[in-house]
Amino acid sequence: MIVEIGHFALALALGVAVVQALVPLWGVSRRDAALASVGPAAAVTCFLLVAFSFLALVVSYVRSDFSVENVVANSHSAQPLIYKVTSTWGNHEGSMLLWVLILTLFGALVAVSRRSLPTRLRAGTLAAQGFVTVAFLAFVLLTSNPFRRLDPAPGEGQDLNPILQDLGLAIHPPLLYVGYVGFSITYAFAVAALIDGRIDAVWARAVRPWTLLAWVFLTLGIAMGSYWAYYELGWGGWWFWDPVENASLMPWLAGTALIHSTVVMEKRDALKVWTILLAILTFSLSLLGTFIVRSGVLTSVHSFASDPGRGLFILAILVFFVGGSLALFAWRAPLLRQGGLFAPISREGALVVNNLFIATACATVFIGTLYPLVLEMLTGDKISVGPPFFNATFVPVVVPLLLLLPIGQTLAWKRGDLLGAAQRMSAALVLAIVSGLAVVAIMRGGPVLAPLGIGLGVFLIAGSAWDIGERVVRRASGASAMLSRAIGLPRSAWGTAFAHAGVGLSVIGIAAAAWSAEGIGVLKPGESLTSGRYTVVLETVTPRKGPNFTEDVARFRVSAGDRQLKPVEAMKRVYTARAMPTTEAGIRTDGLSQVYVSLGEPQGGGIAVRVYDKPLILLIWIGAVVMAFGGALSLTDRRFRLAVPRRAATRTVIQPAE
Amino acid sequence: MLIWIIFAAMTAAAVFALLWPLGRGGANAFAEVSDAKSLYRSQLAEIDRDFGRGLIGGTEADAARAEAGRRLLRAADGEAVPTGDSEPALRRRRAASAIALSCVPLFALLLYGAQGSPEQPDQPLSARLKSDPSQDFALAVSRIEAHLAANPGDARGWSVVAPVYLRQGRYDEAARAFAAALEHGGANAELLAGLGEARALAAGGVVTAEARQPLTEAVKLDGGNARARFFLAIAKEQDGDSAGAIADLRALLVDAPADATWVGTVRLRLEGLEAAPSTGASIAALPPGEQQLAIRGMVDGLAERLKMGGGTFAEWTRLIRSQVVLGDKPAAREAIIAARQRFADDGAALGQLDALAGELGLREPAP
Structure with missing residues (x-):
C-alpha cells in the first residue's frame, strides 16, 4: 500500500505547489502578509509530501517490489543493499523525483529561514519556486511516473545499468542535484525581485548564502562525477568535454560569476541588473543541462531511457522559465535603481573583469556544446566538437583570468592601487617563476606549456597565502597578536583564500597531466609492462563471482624504480542480468600520483593491459574539494547570519577596536 | 477502502496546513523597514570594525558610512501602511482559503485517479517468496x-x-x-x-x-x-x-x-x-473469405505506401515476410529489389536483406 500512498502524496504535492505558487504571489502584489504567510506553510507541506513519496520509492526498491515498473526496469533482487537504494535514482524517473525532492527541500529551507530573510522577499521567492515545483511535479507525474504498476508482477528485475553500480552513484547525483537545484533558489530570488521591482543590498545579502551553498555542492558534484568517470570508464581520462559534462560546467561557471557579482552588489550596491541576469542565466543553464541530458538529443551514460515526449515537455518548461524570466527581466530591469559608478582600478572593478572573463568562458562552452546539436538538427551533419576546440577557446580565456586573480584579490574596495597590488604580488610571482624554472630543470622536456601551468598554479596558491599573510602579519607584533588577527579575519576572507588556492591546486594537477605516460601491451602471467615511472607485473588472472556478476580478476605487482607499492587488482566483469561487460580499473595511489591499470580483451593466451602513469592527478580533485571548502567557510561567515539587532549587540563585545 | 481513508486524511492534513496561517490572522504588513535597518546597521558595524583594524583609511570609512546611511534612508522610504483586518483583506483570505480547499484535492484526485492503482497491494519479494x-x-x-x-x-x-x-x-x-x-x-x-x-x-x-x-x-x-x-x-x-x-x-x-x-x-x-487452392495462399489460422481479403488488402496497402517512398527498414522486412506468407514470391522478390535500392547506402540493411532473402528462399538468379 505504501507504493500507492507515495504516488498519492506526489499528486497531492502538486496541488499544494499550485497553492504555493499562486497565493503568496497574490499576497506580495496586494502587500498582504497573511496571504504571503501561506507560502512557507505550503513549501514545508510540499517538501514533506515529496519526501514521503521518495521514501516510498526507496522502500519499493529495497524490498524489490517488482509490481512497480520502475523497480523492475532498474533493479535486481541479488544487488547489495546499497545499490538497491542508489538504483532509486539511477534511472530517469527516480532521478527526476530526487530532483523534485531537492527542489522542495530548498523551498522548505527558505520557508524556515525566518531570521535571515525579509518576509516579503521570502514570499515572492517561494511563489517563484512554487511555479518551478509545479512544472517539474507535472513533468514527473505526467511523463515519468515512477509509481506505475505491473500486474502480474514479474519475478525478477532487469538490473541497473552496470556502469552505475558503483558507490559513485550514491554520491555524485545527490551532490550535483543540490548544486543544480540550489540555483533554482537564486533564480526564484531574482524573479521575486523583478516582480517586486525592488532590489538592494538586502537582496544581495539574502541571496549570497544560497548561491554559495549551491556552488559548493555543484563543485563537489562535478569533481565527484569527474573522478567517477576517471575510475569507472576505464580509459583514464577525467574530463572529456562531453556535452553532459559541459552541461554541468556552464551553470558552475555562471554560478561562480554570480558569487562574485553578489559581493559587489552587497558591498557597493552596484551591478544589480547584471547580477539579476546572472541569477536567471545560471538556473537557465541548469535547465538546459536537464534538457540536454533527458531529451535524447544525445546519448551517453547519463541519457537513461529518453523519449521525445519527455524532451518536448522539458523544452516547454525551459522555454517557459527562461523565456518568461527574461521577458520579465526586459520589462522590469529598467525600473531597477542603478548603483553609482565606480573606479576601474578597485576590487569591484576587478570583480567586473572576473565576471567578463567567466561569462566569456561560459559562452565558449555554450557554443561548443550546442553548435553541434543545432547543426545536426538543421542539416543532419554530425560534427564532434572536442578538446581541440575547447583548448583553443576556453583555455585562452581562463588563463588571463587566473593571472589577474591574485592581483584583483588584494585590491581595495572603491579606490585600489594597481601598482601597489602588483608589487605586493611580486613575491608570489617570483616564487611562481622559480618553481616553473625548477620544474623545467628537473623534468627536462615535456611540453613547454606544462611548467607555465605549474607556475600559474603556484602563483595562485602563493598569492592567496600572501594576501592572508599580509593581513595577519601587519605591523610588527607577537605571535599571539597575529593568531588573534588571523582568527579575527572574516571567514569570507579565509574562504576566498582557500577557494583561490584550490583553483591553483587544480591547475597544477591539470598541468602535470602533460607528463603522464601510457603503456599498452598483451601480458601473460609473469610478464611486465612499464609506463612512465611505474612497472607492473601481471601475477594471476582468476575468475570470481559477485552477487550479480562474474568477473575475471587480474592481479598486478606494482613498483616504481626500486620501490615496491601495494599490488593492484583490475577486473573485467559481466553482469548476468543484462549480459553486459564492464571494466573495473585497478588504481594504486602513490603520494599525489596514481598508477592506473585497465584490462582489455584476451589475446593469444595473454590479456591486453593498459597502464597509465598519472602524475599529481589527485591534485585536480583535491583542488576542487579545497575550493568547495573555501565556499563552505565563506558560507559560515557571520555576515550571513543577518539582521537580528540582538546579535549586533553581542558583536560589539567581540570587537575591542570600536 | 482503508486506502481511501488514508488518502482523505492526507488531503485533509495538507489543506489544514495551508489554511492554518490564514486563520491565525496576526501581522498583515511586511516588516520591510526593520529588515533593511538591521542590515545597514550591521554594515555600519562592519565598517567600524574594518576601520579599527586599519583595513580602510579614515576618509574611506567616512564615505562608506555616509553611503550606508543614505541607503538606510532610501529603504525607509518604502514603508507600507499596515492593512489590518480590513474588509478586502478578509475577502482575500476567504478567496485564498477557497483556492487551497479546491486546488489541492482536485489536482491530487485528477492526477492520481488517472494513473494510480489503489487496489493493488505492495508485493515485496520476501512476502512473495513465502507465499505459495x-x-x-x-x-x-x-x-x-x-x-x-x-x-x-x-x-x-x-x-x-x-x-x-x-x-x-x-x-x-x-x-x-x-x-x-x-x-x-x-x-x-x-x-x-x-x-x-x-x-x-x-x-x-x-x-x-x-x-x-x-x-x-x-x-x-x-x-x-x-x-x-x-x-x-x-x-x-x-x-x-x-x-x-x-x-x-x-x-x-x-x-x-x-x-x-x-x-x-x-x-x-x-x-x-x-x-483457396488455386493460389495456394492462406494465412495462419484464418477462416476464409473476407478476413483473408482484408489481410491481403492490408499487405497491398503497405506495399503501395512503401512504393510511394519512405517507410522504415522494419516495414520493408515485414512486407517481404507477409508476401512470402501469402505465397506471393514474385512480389516478395520485387519488394526485396526495391528495398535494396531504397537502402543502397546502408551496408547493414543490405546485409540483413541478403540474409532475409536466403532465409525465405528468395535469392534471385544472378542477372
Whole structure:
C-alpha cells in the first residue's frame, strides 16, 4: 500500500505547489502578509509530501517490489543493499523525483529561514519556486511516473545499468542535484525581485548564502562525477568535454560569476541588473543541462531511457522559465535603481573583469556544446566538437583570468592601487617563476606549456597565502597578536583564500597531466609492462563471482624504480542480468600520483593491459574539494547570519577596536 | 477502502496546513523597514570594525558610512501602511482559503485517479517468496532463470522454461532455451519440434530453413509428433505445394488422439487451404473469405505506401515476410529489389536483406 500512498502524496504535492505558487504571489502584489504567510506553510507541506513519496520509492526498491515498473526496469533482487537504494535514482524517473525532492527541500529551507530573510522577499521567492515545483511535479507525474504498476508482477528485475553500480552513484547525483537545484533558489530570488521591482543590498545579502551553498555542492558534484568517470570508464581520462559534462560546467561557471557579482552588489550596491541576469542565466543553464541530458538529443551514460515526449515537455518548461524570466527581466530591469559608478582600478572593478572573463568562458562552452546539436538538427551533419576546440577557446580565456586573480584579490574596495597590488604580488610571482624554472630543470622536456601551468598554479596558491599573510602579519607584533588577527579575519576572507588556492591546486594537477605516460601491451602471467615511472607485473588472472556478476580478476605487482607499492587488482566483469561487460580499473595511489591499470580483451593466451602513469592527478580533485571548502567557510561567515539587532549587540563585545 | 481513508486524511492534513496561517490572522504588513535597518546597521558595524583594524583609511570609512546611511534612508522610504483586518483583506483570505480547499484535492484526485492503482497491494519479494510459489507464476519462472544462470548445464531446467517462453511470445528466448535443453540433454522429438516452432514463430510464422531442420529431425525420431508434422505441412504450403500440405494436415487429423487440443487449429488451417487452392495462399489460422481479403488488402496497402517512398527498414522486412506468407514470391522478390535500392547506402540493411532473402528462399538468379 505504501507504493500507492507515495504516488498519492506526489499528486497531492502538486496541488499544494499550485497553492504555493499562486497565493503568496497574490499576497506580495496586494502587500498582504497573511496571504504571503501561506507560502512557507505550503513549501514545508510540499517538501514533506515529496519526501514521503521518495521514501516510498526507496522502500519499493529495497524490498524489490517488482509490481512497480520502475523497480523492475532498474533493479535486481541479488544487488547489495546499497545499490538497491542508489538504483532509486539511477534511472530517469527516480532521478527526476530526487530532483523534485531537492527542489522542495530548498523551498522548505527558505520557508524556515525566518531570521535571515525579509518576509516579503521570502514570499515572492517561494511563489517563484512554487511555479518551478509545479512544472517539474507535472513533468514527473505526467511523463515519468515512477509509481506505475505491473500486474502480474514479474519475478525478477532487469538490473541497473552496470556502469552505475558503483558507490559513485550514491554520491555524485545527490551532490550535483543540490548544486543544480540550489540555483533554482537564486533564480526564484531574482524573479521575486523583478516582480517586486525592488532590489538592494538586502537582496544581495539574502541571496549570497544560497548561491554559495549551491556552488559548493555543484563543485563537489562535478569533481565527484569527474573522478567517477576517471575510475569507472576505464580509459583514464577525467574530463572529456562531453556535452553532459559541459552541461554541468556552464551553470558552475555562471554560478561562480554570480558569487562574485553578489559581493559587489552587497558591498557597493552596484551591478544589480547584471547580477539579476546572472541569477536567471545560471538556473537557465541548469535547465538546459536537464534538457540536454533527458531529451535524447544525445546519448551517453547519463541519457537513461529518453523519449521525445519527455524532451518536448522539458523544452516547454525551459522555454517557459527562461523565456518568461527574461521577458520579465526586459520589462522590469529598467525600473531597477542603478548603483553609482565606480573606479576601474578597485576590487569591484576587478570583480567586473572576473565576471567578463567567466561569462566569456561560459559562452565558449555554450557554443561548443550546442553548435553541434543545432547543426545536426538543421542539416543532419554530425560534427564532434572536442578538446581541440575547447583548448583553443576556453583555455585562452581562463588563463588571463587566473593571472589577474591574485592581483584583483588584494585590491581595495572603491579606490585600489594597481601598482601597489602588483608589487605586493611580486613575491608570489617570483616564487611562481622559480618553481616553473625548477620544474623545467628537473623534468627536462615535456611540453613547454606544462611548467607555465605549474607556475600559474603556484602563483595562485602563493598569492592567496600572501594576501592572508599580509593581513595577519601587519605591523610588527607577537605571535599571539597575529593568531588573534588571523582568527579575527572574516571567514569570507579565509574562504576566498582557500577557494583561490584550490583553483591553483587544480591547475597544477591539470598541468602535470602533460607528463603522464601510457603503456599498452598483451601480458601473460609473469610478464611486465612499464609506463612512465611505474612497472607492473601481471601475477594471476582468476575468475570470481559477485552477487550479480562474474568477473575475471587480474592481479598486478606494482613498483616504481626500486620501490615496491601495494599490488593492484583490475577486473573485467559481466553482469548476468543484462549480459553486459564492464571494466573495473585497478588504481594504486602513490603520494599525489596514481598508477592506473585497465584490462582489455584476451589475446593469444595473454590479456591486453593498459597502464597509465598519472602524475599529481589527485591534485585536480583535491583542488576542487579545497575550493568547495573555501565556499563552505565563506558560507559560515557571520555576515550571513543577518539582521537580528540582538546579535549586533553581542558583536560589539567581540570587537575591542570600536 | 482503508486506502481511501488514508488518502482523505492526507488531503485533509495538507489543506489544514495551508489554511492554518490564514486563520491565525496576526501581522498583515511586511516588516520591510526593520529588515533593511538591521542590515545597514550591521554594515555600519562592519565598517567600524574594518576601520579599527586599519583595513580602510579614515576618509574611506567616512564615505562608506555616509553611503550606508543614505541607503538606510532610501529603504525607509518604502514603508507600507499596515492593512489590518480590513474588509478586502478578509475577502482575500476567504478567496485564498477557497483556492487551497479546491486546488489541492482536485489536482491530487485528477492526477492520481488517472494513473494510480489503489487496489493493488505492495508485493515485496520476501512476502512473495513465502507465499505459495504455484500462485506466483512469474516468480517461479524467474527462480528457474536464476537457477539456470548459475547452472547453465541443467537440461531439465531449460526444457521447463522453454515452453513458458513460447507461450509468453518470447520466441527468441524460447528458441535459445530449447537449443540449450537439446545441447545438454540429448535429442528429443518434443524439444526439437519446440525449437522448430520457436524459430518459425520468431520469423513471423515463416518456416525458415533454420526451423525446418529440427522439425525434420523430430519427425525422424518420432513419426507421430504432431507439432513437427503441422509445421512441416505449413512449410510445404509455403513452397507452393498446397496439395501436399492439405494431405499432410488431413493425415494429422486422422492420427489425432480423441482428446487432442490442437485439432481445432489444424482444422482451421486446413479449411483455409482448401478454400483457396488455386493460389495456394492462406494465412495462419484464418477462416476464409473476407478476413483473408482484408489481410491481403492490408499487405497491398503497405506495399503501395512503401512504393510511394519512405517507410522504415522494419516495414520493408515485414512486407517481404507477409508476401512470402501469402505465397506471393514474385512480389516478395520485387519488394526485396526495391528495398535494396531504397537502402543502397546502408551496408547493414543490405546485409540483413541478403540474409532475409536466403532465409525465405528468395535469392534471385544472378542477372
